[in-house]
Amino acid sequence: MTDLYSKITQIYPELGQADFALNSGTIYLKNVGDARGDFIAEWNHPTLARPTDEQLEAIE
Amino acid sequence: MGLKLNATTGGGSVELDVPNSVTGDHTLTLPSGVGSANQFIKNSGTAGTIEYSTTTEDSDGILHSPNQPYFMASLSSSTAISNSTDTVIAWQQIATDTASAYNSGNNSYDCPVDGLYLVNLTVQFTTDVGALHNGMKINGLGPGTNFDPWCNSGANERGHSRSEVFSLSAGDSISCHAYQTSGGSASLEANRTKVTIAYLG
Numbered sequence: 001m002t003d004l005y006s007k008i009t010q011i012y013p014e015l016g017q018a019d020f021a022l023n024s025g026t027i028y029l030k031n032v033g034d035a036r037g038d039f040i041a042e043w044n045h046p047t048l049a050r051p052t053d054e055q056l057e058a059i060e
Numbered sequence: 061m062g063l064k065l066n067a068t069t070g071g072g073s074v075e076l077d078v079p080n081s082v083t084g085d086h087t088l089t090l091p092s093g094v095g096s097a098n099q100f101i102k103n104s105g106t107a108g109t110i111e112y113s114t115t116t117e118d119s120d121g122i123l124h125s126p127n128q129p130y131f132m133a134s135l136s137s138s139t140a141i142s143n144s145t146d147t148v149i150a151w152q153q154i155a156t157d158t159a160s161a162y163n164s165g166n167n168s169y170d171c172p173v174d175g176l177y178l179v180n181l182t183v184q185f186t187t188d189v190g191a192l193h194n195g196m197k198i199n200g201l202g203p204g205t206n207f208d209p210w211c212n213s214g215a216n217e218r219g220h221s222r223s224e225v226f227s228l229s230a231g232d233s234i235s236c237h238a239y240q241t242s243g244g245s246a247s248l249e250a251n252r253t254k255v256t257i258a259y260l261g
Contacts, residue, residue: 003143020144022146029146031146031148032166038142
């Protein structure tokens with residue numbers, strides 16, 4: 001199963017590790033050990049829109 | 061005025077006195093038993109009723125408080141950490157939790173009393189990873205202003221251990237976190253990933 005980071009970078013290939021970096025990145029992925037698994041906790045990218053659940057679910 | 065008790069032999073005595081000046085009438089109620097060796101006596105939850113403390117002092121002058129909060133836990137099986145994802149470590153093997161303070165619902169240690177807590181967290185992966193981060197958060201956030209929850213031990217690292225002391229209030233939660241940027245999922249190693257939390261007082 002594709003992880004959330006890979007799904008997002010498939011939707012937006014221009015994104016890289018630096019965009020997800022702790023503190024300095026604009027996208028913050030989190031997993032608090034509940035049923036949600038990995039999720040987007042914050043999306044502050046200046047130009048790219050936060051992917052919809054449908055976009056993410058479409059990627060296996 | 062005091063109560064003078066004369067010794068059976070030796071000719072001496074022991075006297076129990078009250079302070080020179082006292083306002084009002086006061087009663088000190090003694091324990092019903094003799095307690096155990098090396099125990100302290102203290103004012104109980106009912107002021108004026110004296111009871112034995114669980115704290116003892118041994119012959120070397122070392123204090124022992126058996127009910128002090130202490131927590132020791134580890135992973136009993138490997139746990140996947142997705143790339144670039146702040147992940148709370150869900151402890152699987154709880155070896156010791158004297159205060160029953162670990163909350164498996166949100167994977168945090170909920171402080172039972174106010175005070176200083178020493179936290180030691182070892183994060184180890186099954187292989188070298190990129191940007192291995194070892195994280196400690198208080199109530200889901202950084203422990204303080206300009207006190208980041210993370211320590212980045214760098215690229216191509218497998219394990220990292222760190223200690224911090226936090227001044228916390230009863231009800232504050234301590235959570236342990238891991239983060240890596242190897243490009244894909246990496247696994248925290250069973251038995252090697254572990255935590256201890258000790259109450260310092």
